[in-house]
Amino acid sequence: xxxxxxxxxQCKSVYRHICDNLDADLNSQKCREIKAHIKKCKNCTAxxxxxxKTIRLYRTYPVPTVPAKTEKxxxxxxxxEVAKAR
Amino acid sequence: MVNTTSHSxxxxxxxxxQAGDSHAFAELVKRYEQTVYxxxxxVCRNKEKAEETLQDTFINVYRKLDQFNGESxxxxxxxxxxxxxCLMRRRKRKIDEQMVYLDEPPIGDDEAHDxxxxxxxxxxxxxxxxxxxxxxxxxEAIQKLPLDYRxxxxxxxxxxxxxxxxxxxxxxxxPAVKSRLRRARIFLRERLNDYMKQ
Numbered sequence: 697x698x699x700x701x702x703x704x705x706q707c708k709s710v711y712r713h714i715c716d717n718l719d720a721d722l723n724s725q726k727c728r729e730i731k732a733h734i735k736k737c738k739n740c741t742a743x744x745x746x747x748x749k750t751i752r753l754y755r756t757y758p759v760p761t762v763p764a765k766t767e768k769x770x771x772x773x774x775x776x777e778v779a780k781a782r
Numbered sequence: 783m784v785n786t787t788s789h790s791x792x793x794x795x796x797x798x799x800q801a802g803d804s805h806a807f808a809e810l811v812k813r814y815e816q817t818v819y820x821x822x823x824x825v826c827r828n829k830e831k832a833e834e835t836l837q838d839t840f841i842n843v844y845r846k847l848d849q850f851n852g853e854s855x856x857x858x859x860x861x862x863x864x865x866x867x868c869l870m871r872r873r874k875r876k877i878d879e880q881m882v883y884l885d886e887p888p889i890g891d892d893e894a895h896d897x898x899x900x901x902x903x904x905x906x907x908x909x910x911x912x913x914x915x916x917x918x919x920x921x922e923a924i925q926k927l928p929l930d931y932r933x934x935x936x937x938x939x940x941x942x943x944x945x946x947x948x949x950x951x952x953x954x955x956x957p958a959v960k961s962r963l964r965r966a967r968i969f970l971r972e973r974l975n976d977y978m979k980q
Contacts, residue, residue: 716963738900740900746975750970750971760832770840773841781844
């Protein structure tokens with residue numbers, strides 16, 4: 697009887713897939729295999745978690761609001777530009 | 783005088799501004815100044831540079847407004863101007879000493895990669911983000927990321943732009959956007975790993 701050898705999915709290809717499809721809930725055969733692998737693999741779970749945390753940290757990093765002085769300078773520069781155009 | 787522009791859709795303001803209505807243009811600036819300033823800061827991590835980019839961007843918008851034909855969203859057009867200004871700023875500098883190059887593979891050889899034990903990262907409460915140490919690690923890591931990759935990361939993962947819109951903004955293909963994003967995510971994750979791991 698012919699034996700069918702199935703290549704086990706390797707962590708490296710999981711990492712690549714994770715990076716490309718972080719938030720997508722994809723349902724292809726490959727995605728299902730990858731999700732199944734991640735469930736069993738501590739390394740891949742930790743890697744996925746760290747990638748998500750990286751993005752979350754940058755997303756929640758406080759961003760300054762436009763200072764009043766900066767806005768004033770901006771509108772002064774625009775007024776100059778408008779005057780030049782007339 | 784009653785302000786009749788403050789709730790007008792972008793296209794109405796743009797049409798009025800294109801016809802010479804300076805109040806309409808001012809309203810457009812007020813509507814998007816935080817978007818532009820915030821984006822510039824996220825890319826360059828410096829308030830002075832963000833301020834300069836803010837000014838350059840709206841001067842460019844004023845000068846080129848008659849070229850905007852409404853085929854794309856105004857915000858897409860605006861983002862393409864501000865990203866171009868961020869890139870122009872880099873070209874004017876002689877060397878950006880902080881950036882490294884992403885030619886080398888981010889992780890070691892295949893076998894070693896599969897043998898590595900990936901440590902878990904600490905949980906980071908929101909308060910900790912306010913602390914200087916973590917913020918400076920985040921700043922340092924992203925400033926080392928080459929600007930072309932940094933802009934893609936900021937657009938996709940922080941500004942939540944889709945791959946197609948990002949591709950339009952940067953005049954790249956969608957696969958190029960995906961490739962840069964993947965490498966940016968890996969780069970930043972690697973740079974933060976030593977600080978974050980348990």
